Amino acid sequence: MSSKVVLITGTSSGIGLAAAVAAARAGWRVVATLRDPGRADALCAAAADAGVELDVRRLDVTDEASVAAAIDGVVADHGRLDAVINNAGAGHLGTLENESVDAVRAVMEVNFFGVLHVSKAALPHLRASGGRLITVTSVGGVVGQPFNEAYCAAKFAVEGYMESLAPVAARLGVTVSVVEPGAVATEFVNNIGLDLAGEVAAAGPYAEALQAYVDRTVAQFHNGAQTPAEAAEAVLEALTADRPAFRLQTSDWARDFTGVKLADLDGSAVLGLTGGWVG
Template identity: 85%
Template structure:
């Protein structure tokens, strides 16, 4: 692969984004690592130094259209081209409809859905010029709705639907569109939700028993069955480098089996039977 190819990756302060930055640079890409808060770039810079790779680190807030436009234009001005974008930035959320506001749900959609659209729209003219790739890290929660993740899953469902609809249109002008679906990944993502989980249970009212059951199951899954960020990033690199990348890629056998439940469940009973068991 030519080292002249340029990829822009969002949400790179930790986890999958950080690991993808390092892996892409190792694979010979000129890698533009973006994050909302430059003060959180220490781990990123340390990982790059340990790997012996160089990264172009820039501030980008995906919900700020002016920030997105300035970064994308700046990358093309400085590097001369843009060959790929990896939409990885996102925010976790825990809650259920009766106990939160519609404004809370809108905020989740703003980051996890409209942020992806902001970056993708700004990048597409440049990706057309290079017959490039538009890759979005979604989630198995973009295929199967999960208890107490209504807003988060709605955003990821929206991303999946948008990209699935966009893919043939983008392909007609030479741009390959893919989504990458991780399951549980041992990252700071859950911690970054920023909630006191015990306080959430205490405030859940009639939903407290179901929330407690869900949290016990989820914490156990992250402790015992989570992938490493590097393992998940490997699938992103596959989408980035494959000669003809598929539209949808899962990051593990578990994720393939989990999402497969939905794709063969025509009446929804298998999915609801499974997720219903999570809440007792």
């Protein structure tokens, strides 16, 4: 196990940080990547506290040259690549009438095309090692959620892409999995960078529905969120299990929530559920 190498994106905080430390503790050689190496303090501190070593490198998932340089560097320095965990992503809040299509494209660049950039560059090496391609998506990749149209669209796209890729990759020895967290107590929500009160004030005819959604979501993150370490357990399962499932949820709540959609042939159960979130 000590010779196996995993590259993880988006490790500056949250699930990515926790997964990097957990994988290193499990005996993997972990290449922990992030867009801005200047934000690696928390990652390095967590590794030191856990008594593990990480190979910290820069990787911007939206920059194909950065992705290629990182993947090539890992293989040159370590001699192999056995797994990739696509974790980097960006949150987004908005609704179609009130935002530009360019804003939606930006969400897709990070959350969908960023995953493709990394996966495409890694696949030749994963084929060589009989490796694993793991992507952290979201329950929002299964159930569409109010005011998350662009974010859920990107996560739906990732799930569809990976579900379609999985049998093709398996024919060539690569295992593909997706991990679906629910609410996780991380910096993810804060990293959206929104003034929520200002967003509600500027929402026009959507203001009442947006306020209801914000109130519900803030309460969920404050009162019912998992820790990053708890969510990372599912990522580690995808990495280490003999025969990991294609789809893994990170909690009982996430399993129940996604189960509504996966058993909902006509869509009425999902819309009945999420309709209550906006009053």
